[in-house]
Each structure stands twice: as C-alpha cells, then as structure tokens.
Amino acid sequence: MVEHDAGHLPVIISLVVFVITFALILTERIHRTVIGLFGAVVMVAMGMIFDFYHPSSALHAIDFNTIGLLLGMMIIVAILEQTGFFQYLAILAAKKTKGDPWLLVVVLGTVTTLVSLILDNVTTVVLIAPVTIIIARLLKISAVPILMAEALLSDTGGVATLVGDPPNIMIGSAAGFTFNDFICHITPIVFVAWFATLVVLKIVFRKELAIKPANIDKLMLMNEKDALTDMRTCKIIMGVLCLVTVLFFVHHAFHMPPSMVALIGAALALLLVSPKKDPQPILEKVEW
Incomplete structure (x- = not known):
C-alpha cells in the first residue's frame, strides 16, 4: 500500500x-x-x-523553438505597429466599402484574417479596433458587428498557419510539422470557418447591418496615408515580412527550424530600421 x-x-x-x-x-x-x-x-x-x-x-x-519563434515575430510586430501600418490598412479597407455596414464586416474581418496568418492576432485586433470604432461613429452605425468579425476572424486566420498562434507553434514543434503542413491541412477548414462565421454574423446582427450609414463623404475624405507615421520603416518591415514568409515556406528544405526564420527576420529588422539606436524600447514591447 x-x-x-x-x-x-x-x-x-x-x-x-x-x-x-x-x-x-x-x-x-x-x-x-x-x-x-x-x-x-x-x-x-x-x-x-x-x-x-x-x-x-x-x-x-x-521548447526553445517556440520561444524563439514568438520572440522573433513579436519584435517584428513591435517595430511595425509604430509605423501606423495597421491603422492605414483599416482606413483603406473601410474606404473601399464606401461605408456599407455589411461590407465593412466582410472586408475588415477578412483583412484581420489575412494579417493574422503571419502576425499576432491579438496585436492585430488591438491596433485595428480603435480605428474601427472611429469609423463606425463617423458613419453613425454600430461598431459591434465589425468588432465581432475582427475578433472572431483573427482567431480563424491565426489557426491556419504554424506562426499564427502560440498553440500552433507548440503543436508544430512537438509533432515536427512544417509551415507547409499546417497550410495544407488546416487552410480548407479555415475557409469553412471563415464563411460560417460571416453567415452567423449576418444573421445575428441583421438589424444593425440594415442601418443606412451617414457621413459617407467624410469617410471618403479620410487620407489613409496620414496614418503612416514612418513610411521608410514600414517599407523595410514589409520587405522583411516578405522574406520571412518565403523562408517559412522553404525552411524545411534548408533544415532550418521556424524559430531561426523568425529570429533572422527580427535581426534584419533591427539592423535595417535602427542600427544605431538603443533597441530597448522595442524589446520592452515583447510579451516576456
């Protein structure tokens, strides 16, 4: 006993x-x-x-692979969020809808989904949501359906890739999945979830989405470029993200773990953006 x-x-x-x-x-x-x-x-x-x-x-x-991947991507996002890129994207997408509430749900929700494929979905929503609220108030429509779409579809996008969410990183690292493995097996399910989410939102918020927007002319007069506070840095980070995305697709061919890809991107971003500045303010934004 x-x-x-x-x-x-x-x-x-x-x-x-x-x-x-x-x-x-x-x-x-x-x-x-x-x-x-x-x-x-x-x-x-x-x-x-x-x-x-x-x-x-x-x-x-x-799991140092998971930690390295999170660290690298958080550094890249920390630099990008200082440029006003997310606000720029939200205003540009809203103008394309011409203020239509349902199109705002679809477009801003889809933008959040796409950004969340590579970047942290929580940061994406936190930075896009304030602009969404401003636009909704300007148009005198409810911001709730749009914010719900952004919150739900950011999770949907985050599920689709190896780097979209921390659980994905841990699962991929433990099981030895590559970036392409996640894309091939999860993306079809994500499309179904994306469509189903929009259908549910359309039904649940049908009254709010039927409201005719006001001040559409003021929305169209908004200049999305004014949101960009640092065009040079934004272009550099976009280039770095393109490189990182390509490397994620081919990392297994070079026997390179995903964490190394993210850390290469972070190192390049810090080197190209502020080689002479103290990186401490950027590193403080990392969720340690």
Whole structure:
C-alpha cells in the first residue's frame, strides 16, 4: 500500500502545484510572470526533494523553438505597429466599402484574417479596433458587428498557419510539422470557418447591418496615408515580412527550424530600421 501511494506521489504533487499556480494567476493579484516562475521553481524543488524530477529534465522540457519563434515575430510586430501600418490598412479597407455596414464586416474581418496568418492576432485586433470604432461613429452605425468579425476572424486566420498562434507553434514543434503542413491541412477548414462565421454574423446582427450609414463623404475624405507615421520603416518591415514568409515556406528544405526564420527576420529588422539606436524600447514591447 505504501509503494502504491509512493507511485502516485509525483502525480499528486505536480497536480497540486499546477492547480495552485493557475489559481494564483487567475486572481491577478500578482503578475502572471512572477507566479509562473515561482510555480516552476516549486515544481522542480519538489521533484528534487521527493526524487522524481531533476533540473536538467526541466531545461530539456523547455521548447526553445517556440520561444524563439514568438520572440522573433513579436519584435517584428513591435517595430511595425509604430509605423501606423495597421491603422492605414483599416482606413483603406473601410474606404473601399464606401461605408456599407455589411461590407465593412466582410472586408475588415477578412483583412484581420489575412494579417493574422503571419502576425499576432491579438496585436492585430488591438491596433485595428480603435480605428474601427472611429469609423463606425463617423458613419453613425454600430461598431459591434465589425468588432465581432475582427475578433472572431483573427482567431480563424491565426489557426491556419504554424506562426499564427502560440498553440500552433507548440503543436508544430512537438509533432515536427512544417509551415507547409499546417497550410495544407488546416487552410480548407479555415475557409469553412471563415464563411460560417460571416453567415452567423449576418444573421445575428441583421438589424444593425440594415442601418443606412451617414457621413459617407467624410469617410471618403479620410487620407489613409496620414496614418503612416514612418513610411521608410514600414517599407523595410514589409520587405522583411516578405522574406520571412518565403523562408517559412522553404525552411524545411534548408533544415532550418521556424524559430531561426523568425529570429533572422527580427535581426534584419533591427539592423535595417535602427542600427544605431538603443533597441530597448522595442524589446520592452515583447510579451516576456
């Protein structure tokens, strides 16, 4: 009976530490980074005390491919968001719809989907949403259907690629999937989800989408180029993203992990954008 209990002891200890760690994170009384680190230290310490886990095992369990990929893409996004590119894209897309509420849902939702294929979907929504609200107020229409489309379709886009969402990165790294594997197997499902989401939004928000917009002339007078605060940097990052995207498609041919592709892009972006400036402000925007 003692041996039976001893065999379950590692599982019980690990589960207790895990549950307590997440419970403390949910309280938000202490920063989640501090709690996460504390939980990890306690877990390893318990493993050493009861002889079921070793620090070297903890280090081997860290997925540096995932961390490197997230770090590289976050640096690129941190530089890009300073240029006003996302706001530029939102205004340009809105003007193409000429203020039609349903077209705004489709176009801005689709733009968010496409951007989220490569870039972090949370950042994409956070930066596009304020412009969306301004446009909705200008046209005197409800912003809720458009914001819902952006939020839902950003997740849809993020699912489609290896780099779209952190879970994708972890799954791909653990299973050895390439960028192309994700594209081939997930993209058809994403198209179905994209279409289904738009259909549901059309039905649920049919009253809001039937409202005739006002001040269309003011929308058309908005100059999207005014949103771009740094054209040079924007062009550089666009070039870097094109290179990174191409490398993602062929990385397996060069036996290069996806994390290396992202880090190459981040290093190039920092080198070309601000070689003489302190990169600290950019690195502070990374979600450590």
